[in-house]
Amino acid sequence: MNRVALYLQEHLLGEIITNKEAREYFSTDASVFKILPNVIIYPMHTTDVRKIVKFSYQLALKGKILPITARGMGTDQSGAAIGEGLLLVFPAHLNKLLELDTKSGEVRVEPGLNYGKLQQVLLTHDLFIPVNPASMEYSTIGGAIGNNAGGDRSVKYGKTLDYVKSLKVVLSNGDLIETRRMSKKELNKKMGQSDFEGEIYRSVDRLIEENSQLINSMDLEVSKNSSGYNLKLVKRKDGSFDLTPLIVGSQGTLGIVTEATLLTIPRRPKTTLTIISLSNISEVSDTLDFIKRLPEAPSAVELVDDKLLNLVKNNHPNLLKNIFNDDFSRFVLIVEFDNPTERLRTSLTKKLTKHLQDNSLAFETSIDPVRIEEFWKFRRSATAVLGHQEGTAKPLPIIEDGIVSVDKLADFIESLYFLFSQNDLPIYIYGHAGDGHLHLQPALDLSKVGDRQKVFKLMIEYHALIKQFNGSISAEHGDGRIRAPFLYAQYGPESYQLLTKIKNIFDPQGILNTGVKFTDDLDSLKSILRNEYNSDYLYNYLPYL
Numbered sequence: 116m117n118r119v120a121l122y123l124q125e126h127l128l129g130e131i132i133t134n135k136e137a138r139e140y141f142s143t144d145a146s147v148f149k150i151l152p153n154v155i156i157y158p159m160h161t162t163d164v165r166k167i168v169k170f171s172y173q174l175a176l177k178g179k180i181l182p183i184t185a186r187g188m189g190t191d192q193s194g195a196a197i198g199e200g201l202l203l204v205f206p207a208h209l210n211k212l213l214e215l216d217t218k219s220g221e222v223r224v225e226p227g228l229n230y231g232k233l234q235q236v237l238l239t240h241d242l243f244i245p246v247n248p249a250s251m252e253y254s255t256i257g258g259a260i261g262n263n264a265g266g267d268r269s270v271k272y273g274k275t276l277d278y279v280k281s282l283k284v285v286l287s288n289g290d291l292i293e294t295r296r297m298s299k300k301e302l303n304k305k306m307g308q309s310d311f312e313g314e315i316y317r318s319v320d321r322l323i324e325e326n327s328q329l330i331n332s333m334d335l336e337v338s339k340n341s342s343g344y345n346l347k348l349v350k351r352k353d354g355s356f357d358l359t360p361l362i363v364g365s366q367g368t369l370g371i372v373t374e375a376t377l378l379t380i381p382r383r384p385k386t387t388l389t390i391i392s393l394s395n396i397s398e399v400s401d402t403l404d405f406i407k408r409l410p411e412a413p414s415a416v417e418l419v420d421d422k423l424l425n426l427v428k429n430n431h432p433n434l435l436k437n438i439f440n441d442d443f444s445r446f447v448l449i450v451e452f453d454n455p456t457e458r459l460r461t462s463l464t465k466k467l468t469k470h471l472q473d474n475s476l477a478f479e480t481s482i483d484p485v486r487i488e489e490f491w492k493f494r495r496s497a498t499a500v501l502g503h504q505e506g507t508a509k510p511l512p513i514i515e516d517g518i519v520s521v522d523k524l525a526d527f528i529e530s531l532y533f534l535f536s537q538n539d540l541p542i543y544i545y546g547h548a549g550d551g552h553l554h555l556q557p558a559l560d561l562s563k564v565g566d567r568q569k570v571f572k573l574m575i576e577y578h579a580l581i582k583q584f585n586g587s588i589s590a591e592h593g594d595g596r597i598r599a600p601f602l603y604a605q606y607g608p609e610s611y612q613l614l615t616k617i618k619n620i621f622d623p624q625g626i627l628n629t630g631v632k633f634t635d636d637l638d639s640l641k642s643i644l645r646n647e648y649n650s651d652y653l654y655n656y657l658p659y660l
């Protein structure tokens with residue numbers, strides 16, 4: 116055990132390990148990168164976290180940087196749950212549901228709590244958090260907060276940030292603060308404090324006041340954005356102030372969350388689902404346009420293209436048997452309504468089906484929970500099949516999280532087909548069409564030099580395309596390491612500088628998740644690119660095949 120580990124072991128209650136196997140295990144997350152941590156720590160409580168961070172902070176003051184990375188279940192696809200230095204693994208101990216107020220629907224949790232388990236408990240009280248990330252069963256609340264996770268219901272219900280009321284956060288010097296929305300008077304009191312917290316409030320407030328126009332101009336034309344920091348949501352017109360939007364989505368680069376109070380809503384058990392067959396991209400565009408003009412948003416609008424359906428058909432033909440009679444069309448759209456009253460669900464579905472009939476489009480609508488589950492299974496299986504192809508080329512999360520405005524989605528899809536054909540690669544399109552958000556995962560073999568070069572070529576070309584469409588490089592997975600070199604181009608020099616200022620205000624010594632969100636150099640990623648990629652860690656969970 117190295118000296119750092121020995122020192123920490125003396126001062127912490129949580130366990131510390133440094134053996135080679137454990138370091139190797141924690142050197143990867145669900146991204147294409149690999150970084151060996153120095154020391155793995157399972158914090159027992161907030162005091163442990165504070166001591167660890169304070170230790171690293173004091174080392175940094177003496178000129179030695181020992182970075183700290185918070186980790187939930189490591190399903191991060193952007194390379195933000197790995198790092199050199201100290202890796203804090205939360206699911207071991209800081210994993211409790213602390214308090215549930217069934218009247219207000221507020222629930223107080225520790226960050227290492229499994230998201231799916233929390234959801235199960237909430238459902239027994241007829242409550243839920245509607246965001247629904249696909250990885251919920253095998254990821255943590257801390258990870259969802261870190262990435263501001265979204266999901267297939269985000270089109271109606273927004274993302275994780277919309278359900279975070281307050282956070283307990285260990286700052287980069289080891290101080291513990293609580294973030295929540297506060298009045299102007301409370302803000303003034305905070306700004307009067309002489310400690311690090313007071314300094315943060317003063318600096319962030321000043322930055323916002325001096326750059327309000329620039330901050331407004333950073334608003335991207337998209338419905339979901341996990342890129343950069345949520346500066347715009349900190350200060351409202353009424354002077355109220357909340358640091359929570361900065362911490363949520365910050366991927367552990369501004370502070371370490373040790374407790375969260377979350378909001379829930381009454382569960383929506385009854386849904387109506389329509390599955391629509393569309394023969395070309397303009398039918399997709401027209402249908403999305405109609406859906407956008409409905410008086411109430413559907414709870415899900417999902418798209419799968421025929422290339423992915425063909426892949427499913429070739430590998431698991433029975434999955435499609437009950438869904439399509441003979442063959443399927445070019446695109447399939449799934450539209451769900453979950454409104455609490457049957458009258459509203461029926462009325463919205465009627466409007467949609469009338470539009471489909473008027474345009475001679477094939478569709479099937481169901482209110483039968485069993486049939487609806489079959490539809491969802493088909494949508495979710497499509498992505499699982501993609502991840503379980505035979506062969507050495509594996510679908511890689513390298514350009515998997517871009518988003519454009521829904522109005523531009525059809526043109527964006529056409530450009531993607533062109534981009535992939537230029538690179539001589541098959542493309543499978545699926546995603547949250549109602550948000551203009553697609554998850555693309557090109558299959559490449561990381562053990563081959565040519566494919567490794569293609570990783571970077573594709574990233575450069577794809578992100579240029581996102582920029583051209585005024586989209587965001589990350590809708591819900593975060594910038595992490597993989598998109599950090601593209602953050603500058605995403606926001607431009609002035610706004611990028613603002614983001615670095617936020618990082619410096621919270622983490623002046625540069626110890627929190629170093630290299631995440633801020634890396635100028637695409638070449639630096641080449642040295643941490645894995646030589647293989649696998650999803651073995653998911654074998655316990657993917658139930659959809």
Ligand SMILES: Cc1cc2nc3c(=O)[nH]c(=O)nc-3n(C[C@H](O)[C@H](O)[C@H](O)COP(=O)(O)OP(=O)(O)OC[C@H]3O[C@@H](n4cnc5c(N)ncnc54)[C@H](O)[C@@H]3O)c2cc1C
Binds near residue numbers: 186253
């Ligand atoms: C198959 C698959 C499907 C996915 N589907 C979705 C999806 O539908 N929607 C979506 O948004 N994402 C999705 N993801 C990405 C990922 O699963 C989610 O972002 C998830 O919420 C991460 O949780 P985790 O516990 O694995 O966190 P980790 O991967 O361990 O960490 C994620 C980030 O949060 C930070 N973090 C963790 N704990 C803390 C803490 N206590 N304090 C501060 N920062 C912390 C980490 O440093 C890291 O930056 C998917 C990933 C996979 C592999």
